[in-house]
Amino acid sequence: MSKNIEISFVKSKYPKTYRLFTILPWFIALSIIIFSIIGYVLFYINDTYWVYVHQSVFFFIIWIVLFYYVWWILRGFEYTALVIVSIFQLHKYAKINFQKIFSKKEKLTRNERFFANKLKDDIKPEEIVHWFIVPTYKESKEILDETLQALVDSDYNKEKFAVTIAGEEWDKENFLDIAKSLEKKYSSIFGYFAYSLHPKWVTGEIPGKGANIKYSANLDYEKIVNKFDVTYDKVLVTTLDADTKVDVKYPSILTYSYIKADDRKYKSYQPMILFFNNYWDSPFFSKIVSLWNSMWLFFNAAKKYGTRNFSTHAQPLDALVETEFWSSETIVEDWHQYWRSYFEFDWNYECVPIFTKVYQDANLNDSLFDTAKSQFSQIRRWAHGAEDIAYVFCQYLNNRKNLNFYRTSYEFLRQVEGTILWSTLHTILTIWLIFTIIRDISLSSYITLWNIIGFLNALAFILLIMMIFVQFFVLPWYKLKTKKEKVINFLRFFLIYPIFIGPILLFFTGMPALYTQIAIMLNKPMKKFNVTKKVRV
Numbered sequence: 001m002s003k004n005i006e007i008s009f010v011k012s013k014y015p016k017t018y019r020l021f022t023i024l025p026w027f028i029a030l031s032i033i034i035f036s037i038i039g040y041v042l043f044y045i046n047d048t049y050w051v052y053v054h055q056s057v058f059f060f061i062i063w064i065v066l067f068y069y070v071w072w073i074l075r076g077f078e079y080t081a082l083v084i085v086s087i088f089q090l091h092k093y094a095k096i097n098f099q100k101i102f103s104k105k106e107k108l109t110r111n112e113r114f115f116a117n118k119l120k121d122d123i124k125p126e127e128i129v130h131w132f133i134v135p136t137y138k139e140s141k142e143i144l145d146e147t148l149q150a151l152v153d154s155d156y157n158k159e160k161f162a163v164t165i166a167g168e169e170w171d172k173e174n175f176l177d178i179a180k181s182l183e184k185k186y187s188s189i190f191g192y193f194a195y196s197l198h199p200k201w202v203t204g205e206i207p208g209k210g211a212n213i214k215y216s217a218n219l220d221y222e223k224i225v226n227k228f229d230v231t232y233d234k235v236l237v238t239t240l241d242a243d244t245k246v247d248v249k250y251p252s253i254l255t256y257s258y259i260k261a262d263d264r265k266y267k268s269y270q271p272m273i274l275f276f277n278n279y280w281d282s283p284f285f286s287k288i289v290s291l292w293n294s295m296w297l298f299f300n301a302a303k304k305y306g307t308r309n310f311s312t313h314a315q316p317l318d319a320l321v322e323t324e325f326w327s328s329e330t331i332v333e334d335w336h337q338y339w340r341s342y343f344e345f346d347w348n349y350e351c352v353p354i355f356t357k358v359y360q361d362a363n364l365n366d367s368l369f370d371t372a373k374s375q376f377s378q379i380r381r382w383a384h385g386a387e388d389i390a391y392v393f394c395q396y397l398n399n400r401k402n403l404n405f406y407r408t409s410y411e412f413l414r415q416v417e418g419t420i421l422w423s424t425l426h427t428i429l430t431i432w433l434i435f436t437i438i439r440d441i442s443l444s445s446y447i448t449l450w451n452i453i454g455f456l457n458a459l460a461f462i463l464l465i466m467m468i469f470v471q472f473f474v475l476p477w478y479k480l481k482t483k484k485e486k487v488i489n490f491l492r493f494f495l496i497y498p499i500f501i502g503p504i505l506l507f508f509t510g511m512p513a514l515y516t517q518i519a520i521m522l523n524k525p526m527k528k529f530n531v532t533k534k535v536r537v
Contacts (some may be wrong), residue, residue, distance in 0.1 A: 005327040005340045008204065010394035011136060019523075021390035026517035029420045033427055033514075036061055040435045055157075057247065062441070062449065068428045069456045071421075077461040082302035082469055083295050084180075086355070089302075090272060093355040099155055102126065113426035117319045118260045128255045129191070129218075129228045131162040131237045138171050139242040141178045147244055148186055156251035162192035162224045162235075165225055166216035169200045170207075190368045192227050202328075208529025210333025213239055213353035221317060229492075232318035233265060236299045239334075241533050243277060243361040244312050253356040254314055261372070262372075268341065268351040269314040269442065271305045273297055275362040276476045281537040282362040283371055284496050284502045289379075291471055292505065300355035305411065309351050312358050326387035331529045335385040341434055342411070343395045346402040364535045372508075378532050386419045386517055423517050428511035430502060433457070447507070461498075489508045 011018050021043065039061035056232035086520050100106050101116045102125035108116055119125075132151060136144060151161060165182060179195035187193040198218040205211040219238070224235060236258060240246070250271060260262050275290035282290065300306035309315075311334055320326075323344045326333040341349045363378060365371040396403060433453065441449040472493065480486045518523055 005323065005343050005395070007327065007391055010391060010398065014394040014397060018390045018394050021393050022387065022523070025386065025416055026250060026423075026521040027228065027391050029423045029514065029517055030521075032420075032424050033065060033431075036064060036428060037431060040432070049472050065428060065432045065449075068425060069453065069460075070091075072425060072429060073456060073463060074458070078297045079114070079295075080463065080470055082300075082465045083298045085302040085466075086272065086298040086353070087470070087474065089185070089353075089355040090357065093253055094249065098249065101256070102252070106449065115256070119256070120259055120328070123259050125255050125259060126157070126160075127230065127234050128258070129160050129162060129224070129230055129235045130156065130251050130254070131164070131192075131224055131235055132164055132240050133164045133213050133216055133237065134240045134244075135166040135209050135216070136175065136242040137168045137212075138174065139534055141181060141271075143243055143513050143534050144178060144182060145185075147240060147242060148182060148283065151251075152186070152189055154246060154248050154251050156191050156255070158302065159191040160228075161190040161251075162220075162227070162278050163190050163194075164216050164220050165195040166198060166212045167195060168198050168207075168212060172197060188303045192224055194223070194473045196220070205328040206331055206528060208331045208333075210326045210330060210336075210529075211328035213333070214328050217320065217325045221321065224315070232321055233316055234395075235317035236269075236314050237317055237320055238312065238314040240312055240358075241360060245277060245359040246312075247271075247357040250356050250358060253354055254274070257317070257354040258314075263348065265316055265319050266341075266345050266349045267303055267315075268338065268349075269354045270297075270301070270310060270311050270351055271312060271314075271356050271358045271505050273311055274357055274359050274474070276359050276363045276479075279362050279476055280363050280479055280485075283363040283368055284492070285508060286363040286371055286375055288497060288501055288504045289375060289471050289500035291475070292501075292509070295467075295471055295474070301355075303413075305407075307348065307351045307353050309338045310358065312352075312399075313337075313351070320347075330387065331381055331386045331526050332383070332387075336388060336391070339388055339392055339395070343399055346399070347407055361532075361534050361536070363532065364537075365533050365536060366388075368535075374532055375508050376512050379509055380516050381526060381530055383513040383516035386422075386513075387520060387525065389415055389419060398464050419513075419517070423510060423513040423524065426502070426506040427514065430506050464498055464501070468494065479501055 096112055096115055098115075101108065101112055134144065134147060148163065151156060151163070161418070164187065165179050167179060167281070175195075175197065183193055183195065186406060195221050198212040198215045200207065202211065202215075221235075225232065225367075228235075238254070254269055254271070257269055261267055274294045276294075279287060279290065297310065313334060315337075323337070323340050327336050327340060330336045337502070338349075338351055347526065363375040364373055365374045389412075392408075392415060396408055436450045436453050475493070477486060477489075480489060516525070
């Protein structure tokens with residue numbers, strides 16, 4: 001690591017600035033919500049006074065509300081269009097036989113020649129080694145076995161696979177029993193198989209996934225390079241959550257995407273994540289949140305600089321060695337790795353989508369209440385990526401001479417926008433929809449606020465139908481065995497989704513994000529990684 005890119009460094013060098021930027025965004029978000037509520041209450045008490053005496057304040061509140069509605073609709077149309085683009089890209093890649101392209105022994109189709117012509121010749125596909133690090137904490141043997149079996153079922157040479165199961169000392173006995181059993185089954189299949197035990201209570205670490213995989217990577221990376229006799233740039237490291245099942249073509253498409261990339265070292269490679277392993281067994285709110293999260297990844301994949309490291313992703317070993325792997329000082333090591341790499345490589349870095357699928361679990365716990373609690377807690381954990389606002393600003397101050405001002409400003413403002421809208425959008429839309437139903441606001445002798453919001457809601461409804469129609473084709477209908485199951489779930493999807501999507505996204509995305517932002521503002525963020533329990537029926 002040529003630069004100090006750790007969180008502790010910027011915290012100690014810019015303590016006041018760092019603290020300010022942990023407060024400011026959340027202060028803005030809370031101010032928007034509180035200001036809009038107070039404004040309506042004061043109007044409700046004395047509408048004449050506020051409309052005619054304090055017009056500037058009154059209309060400022062109205063414009064905030066209308067901005068949120070218009071922004072949501074514009075972003076919704078963009079969302080629908082870009083999700084369709086990503087779906088088409090997935091289908092395009094799925095039709096290509098990449099092993100046939102790599103072997104160069106068979107005649108290629110026209111489409112295959114188009115893909116083959118993009119490959120660079122400085123690295124051969126057969127030279128690439130795939131290293132999968134699977135962190136686990138109290139996961140069952142069955143869950144991990146299915147994850148490894150998906151690797152076995154892939155279309156790539158398993159002798160070029162290195163697998164490390166990364167466990168925690170907190171779960172030592174259970175983990176070692178499972179790891180030894182898996183080693184016995186898979187060590188003869190993969191080119192390299194190992195397991196590690198991350199010690200507890202390491203000074204300076206936040207207990208969680210980032211600290212675990214960093215420890216595991218430091219133990220194994222030299223062993224893997226020596227075992228396969230390759231250079232760092234020929235090892236692609238994928239972090240697999242314990243419940244992740246890769247698609248059959250994941251290793252091949254990752255290999256292809258890496259070899260064809262310009263400046264391949266300075267990129268992370270993000271597959272499309274679908275929370276479909278247990279989708280039909282999960283409760284309705286978990287289905288909606290899971291599908292929405294998957295489609296949000298599809299949406300960002302089609303945007304320039306839209307993709308971020310999330311959950312399962314890959315990065316070449318030479319880049320990871322330079323960043324000293326992942327951060328052990330945050331519970332969201334995936335999103336934070338984007339910024340660590342960005343500053344380590346002086347903004348010459350990008351996270352790019354790879355158009356292949358990996359499958360993870362939707363939230364499902366032992367009871368409906370436990371599932372709801374787990375879903376809320378998971379989004380709370382994800383929302384801690386908001387801490388990167390302070391980190392990015394302070395790293396920019398520290399390294400501004402080597403950074404592109406326009407690209408960095410764009411990325412920073414996108415982070416701020418996304419963070420504030422995450423916690424306020426659904427809240428503002430819901431609150432003002434209820435307000436205008438309770439009592440409408442006259443904006444002139446010809447028009448009321450309900451006229452405008454009603455019109456925008458009509459557009460939003462059309463948009464929602466478009467979103468549902470697009471998402472319908474992505475769902476794992478093939479997992480339903482009987483026609484009766486398909487009909488029942490078809491009806492549930494089209495009846496429940498449009499009615500409950502608003503309240504569910506409010507309570508399971510907006511509220512957890514707001515809760516997290518308040519906690520960060522009060523300097524009380526999560527102190528450890530809360531593992532989402534995996535349950536399959």
